[in-house]
Amino acid sequence: MTDAPEKHLSTDSAAAAAVHPAPVVRSSVATDVALVSTFAAFIAVCAILPGIPTPSGVPITLQTFGVVLAGLVLGWRRGALAVLLYLVVGLAGVPVFADGTGGLVVLTKPSVGYLLAFPFAAAVAGLLAGRALRLTGALRYLALVGAGLGASFLTIHPAGIVGLMARLGVSFGEAFAIDVVYWPGDLVKNLLAAAVALAVFRAFPDLLRSRR
Template sequence: MTDAPQRPHPTDVPAPAAAPLDVPAPVTRTSLATDVALVSTFAAFIAVCAILPAIPTPSGVPITLQTFGVILAGLVLGWRRGALAVALYLAVGLAGVPVFSGGAGGLAVLAGPTVGYLLAFPFGAALAGAFAGRALRVPVAWRYAALVGSGLAASFLTIHPAGIAGLMARLGLPFGEALAIDVVYWPGDVVKNLLAAAVALAVFRAFPDLLRTRR
């Protein structure tokens, strides 16, 4: 005769699993907050580049790292945010904060020989960012050269022509003499673009999200 099946004792029944604790959803940074942070950071970086010791020139337009910061903003941030970063930098400087070369600030700089270069900076950053968008799609082996070309094209299509126009307007120079002054800055501009492309690639390697969210 077989034994009757034994019913489990109430204490032998496993207790139901405890309900998991409610974990708050992670806070997602808004696109606007990210844009503001990046634009502000690069605007401050350009200001630092501008107020570092400059090399004076007879024309009154010193050689600074401003162009490096402007082009780097476009390469890293893209055409829209790069232009906004430079525009913010200019707005702060024109409002009177001494963030321009030599510690200058205020609307008085618009009467100086640097006016053309300054006003062209946002367009230079925008164009560098637009060109870089295509440059970053080329094979990796060619990406550095493509970024260098993007920065140089932006500089020579916007910043230098506007700078020459500013020299002609503020110093009363004919085109040939203004061009001769501007040529002095070309070698340094090439070096700054070489450096900007290298730094941009290093930034993308360290922060790959920036590469995916450029705009």
């Protein structure tokens, strides 16, 4: 006599579980939001730290370090979302760009090409890092450095040169000469980003399995 209610409750519970598997999804979404938000804030901190002024008006900052690190650690999708969130907040007027600036006025500056390329750089770094992380030891580190440099030179520098040409009215050769100034710093920042990414993965191994 007691079996029927128990079976009925068991059936109802199973049906409810099938219809509402949301707790796992909510947890995953919450993790994604937290990571994206954290890295967006980290990029903002990197940007507002005092930069090195240059004659072109585009200062040397740690922005690209934060952008590449987001891609290496989070993967291409979440890395790009973190950078997009950073850009949206800055363009909305929050002073999170270099020199403590914000708002749509930054789109009129010589740095516009570099800035708009950042989400693509994070995505490329994340895609290339996916292959790099299959390696071990020193090869993994070197491959992560290559992923960061590849992202920089495939997206940030070409777009930066176009932005310099458009905003400063200079030729390609002149814009290229301005852009070369940033290459040594980018090399150092990518060496550092790869080292930090490896340290993060050692401290939080789950990130290796959840990159996307």
